[in-house]
Amino acid sequence: MKEVRVRFAPSPTGALHIGGVRTALYNFLLARKYNGKMLLRIEDTDQNRFVPGAEEYIIESLAWAGIEIDEGVSKGGPYAPYRQSDRKGIYQKYAQQLLDEGKAYYAFDTEQELESMRERLKAQGSSDQQYSSVTRMQMKNSLTLQESEVKQKLESGEHFVIRLNVPANLEIKLNDLIRGEVRVNSSQVDDKVLMKSDGMPTYHLANVVDDYLMKISHVIRGEEWLPSAPLHVLLYRFFGWEKEMPQFAHLPLLLKADGNGKLSKRDADKAGFPIFPLNWTDPKTKEFSKGFRENGYLPEALLNFLAFLGWNPGTEQEIFSMKEMIDAFTLERIGKAGAKFDIHKAQWFNQQYLRAKTDEQLAQYLFDSLKKEKIECPDEKAIKICIAMKERVTFPRDFWEYGKFFFVAPTQFDEQLIAKKWNDDTVKFLTAYKEELKGKSIIDAENAKSLLEKTSILTEIASGKIMQMLRVALTGGASGPDLMMTMEIIGKDESVSRISYALENFKVKVS
């Protein structure tokens, strides 16, 4: 079998979309599975849309996600350069070859001329308005102009493009690894521009030439490329590279969670979740977009989630390490239909991966938050807090968000709950409990509990009735980790002081 060589080929026009991360992932999985190579090629042939920083962003995003590049802009390699703008001369050579063989031609039409051609055809009721075998003879190009005229135009530096001379009525077959056989008649393919007037190639030429030169074995890309795939096949044929032509796999799209359509940044913003792997500020508009990384998604969780959007192993296993994913992955098990992006599932994966971390790793997350808050904390305490909270946490920041009370006495209390449950019995019980606590020099979860039971017998009030008020007094909220453990962590003095505060302040509000 031919060496597996795949490429991820984004254009540096902004932040990397999450769908791009999935495409990169599938490429990477295939490469690793067959001990092949994963390339990163930057498709920056559109100079107008170039965004500074985008290339670096893409590289950093992939690195964060754990998608390793074997050859590419960041790495170099035997087929360098891997940035298309650095390969300009190469494309010119191949375009010339097509020109010489009559498989391409010069075209001099201005934008206005193209526009009026389209309008004319539209007015005639023509079903498509393309530059093609039916229209090309009415246009200004090297097929219609005198040779001398063409020569003169070229020499005088007039703007021109090079278009592919697509034959009429030719059946083009394409065997897509995901969709099966796709047939298109060449009449449906227009005379695509191969070289633009600025001397840069278009995607179509550059991608075919580079994939051939870089010995790409599989082209795994989004479904939006399917309509132009026949054009690419034709290009391989024209160059005489059909034997070396890579296999195609067109991935189903990522759709928005509600309604229909491609997942867009707008949808993500509306629903409040990120769509880019990392934080990103558009250098032009200064618009800021949050990233999965900064929002607390673990890369392995995100990848696992993404992998399952369109692919599944056919077993009931859902949690996959990278290695397991590589072993289980096949292109055949990628589905055909678009997948809606449901952030809930991503959160669930995140939770699963977070829980699988060691207590020490979790503590590190807590320390990250504490550092920002300038709060000191011994390791032992941090670990205790994480153990107490790990079952109820989705993001690393949750340890701090939901566990602030371990460090600072609450200032906000669940008023509704107090109004409902704060009564004479609570006061009686908590007053007594406070006294019991005071009698101890130190408390741990165990003696806090036995003291609670003792107080219950003493006051003849069931502890269950006051637990929630005790929780509100200590933490401000109605729910949280084990209360006795909470008391152990915050300590006796702090517990007593918070209960006292409640006794003084809650009472006033009720009566």
Next chain:
RNA sequence: GGUCCGUUCGUCUAGGGGUUAGGACACCAGAUUUUCAUUCUGGUAACACGGGUUCGAUUCCCGUACGGACUACCA
């Protein structure tokens, strides 16, 4: 409009000519617990529609509907 691609619970999906159509997320209910944002148990919920082919179709074929992508000197 044209071309191409698609359609199994709300979502991700398994399955495949005869199945009680399976799992996961979400949701709901019950149990446990001092709370639930834990855990356990249970539940609601799907083959888009119409025609073929067939003894039998959710599965195969054809249409229709719906959805999507593409239709640039963007990728």
